[in-house]
Amino acid sequence: MNVISLHKQVWDSLQARRAQMPHALLLLGQRGLGKFDLASQFAASLLCEQPQADGQACGRCLACNWYGQGNHPDFRLLQPEAMAEDGEVEDGKKKASQQITIDQVRALDEFLNVGTHRGGLRIIIVNPTEAMNRATANALLKTLEEPAPSTLFLMVSSDPMRLLPTIRSRCQVQPVPLPSAARAEQVLAEQGVADARRWLALAGGAPGLAMEWATSGQADWLEVLIRRLAAGKAVEPLVLAGELEKAVKDSKGRLPLKAIVDGLQKWLVDLMLAANGLPVRYFLPQAATIVGLAAMIPPARLMQSYRATIVRRREAEQPLNARLFLEGIFLEYRALFANR
Ligand SMILES: [Zn+2]
Incomplete structure (x- = not known):
């Protein structure tokens, strides 16, 4: 996704800071806008020795x-081990930390205390800034309070409420707003996404998220899934399983069963976030519904069900009876709402 053309104004505003670069910049905006990509391209542009006009x-x-x-000597990326290079949490790496660790922050000391290798800026991207516990955030704060010369921290966050206020106050904030629908549609279309408008609507206008969804094929099945899951207790598991089995068949291999488990898994993640008073991550337009549903489910049951879908996702890779499989997962979903 071309994040520079997507966020032209933000890009121009970042470039305008070159003359008087702060020590720490905080890129702030909702999830799925490409903030990490933007930070990464900005870092590249600052390190480049012959930048374009x-x-x-x-x-x-x-x-x-x-x-x-990935080996510029004046650049460091601080992110949880569990995150893939594209800035998303990867499945199947359960042992890796979901948090930036205090050791990672401490390891910066040496980097910050030697001169820069190319005589320019030294840049650290922190992604996402909220993925730090208090001790780690405090360790980073020390560095922000006594910045080494020619150092720029590029902090990325979708969740400013979870940042230490002392960290936030050390940063200049660069808001990354939702791009206009027209601009987002154009950028997605350039990426070869058919039906960009519909994907954007499903993703609540966030182009990064729309892109993520769009890689799973046609939007019809996702709309069905969302509509049915949103019914909660009244989900009709057998009907839903039938509808989605048909979608899988009709897709001729473009919609794998695991994409459906993936969709359900994301829905459960949002339910868990909502149950903990946190903003939903995937189903932005359904946020209010999800908050309502989360209140009806015992939290332990939710966690159990999420774990079960991890196993189900693996099963979905094997040849099996799709109809029975789908009926199974949606019956489990309905059971979330059963009276104890
Ligand atoms: Zn260059």
């Missing part, structure tokens, strides 16, 4: 080469 990295110089290979 609009500030973008040239992609050809020594610095760009290093950066592209």
Whole structure:
């Protein structure tokens, strides 16, 4: 996704800061907008030794080469171990930490205390900034309070309420707003997403999220899934299983069973977030419904059911009776709402 063209105004405003660079910039905006990509491209443009007229990295110089290979000596990325390179949490890496650790922050000391290698800026991206416990955040705060010269912290956050106020106050805030529908549609279409408008609506206008959904194929099945799951107790598991089995068949391999388990899993994640008073992550337009449903389910049952879908996702890779499988997972979903 071309995040620079998606967020042209933000990009221009970032470039305008070159003359008087703060020590810490906080890119703040809802999830699914491409903030991490934007931070990454901005870092590349600052490290590039021959940037283009609009500030973008040239992609050809020594610095760009290093950066592209992930080994620019004046750059560090601070993110939870469990996160893949594209900034999303990867499945199947359950042992890796979901948090930035205090050791990762401490390891910055050495990096910050030697001169820069290329005589330019030293840049650290922190993604996401809320993925730190209090002790880790405090360790980072020390660094922010006594910044090493020529150092820029690029902090990314979708959840400012979970940041230490002292951290937030050390950063200049760069808001990343929801792009206009027209701009988002255009950027998605350029990426080859058919029916971009519909995907954007499903994703509550967030283009990154729309892109994530769109890779799963046609939108029809997702609309069915959302509508049925939103009914909660009245979900009609057998009907839903029938509808989705048909969608899988009709897709001729483009809609795998595991994409459906994935959708259900994301719905359960949102229910868990809502149950903990946190903003939903995936089904933004259904946020209010999800909050209502979460209040009807015992929290322990929710967690159990989420764990079960992890197993189900693995099963979905094997050949099996799709109809029975789908009936099974949706019967389990309905059971969430059963009286104890
Ligand atoms: Zn370059």
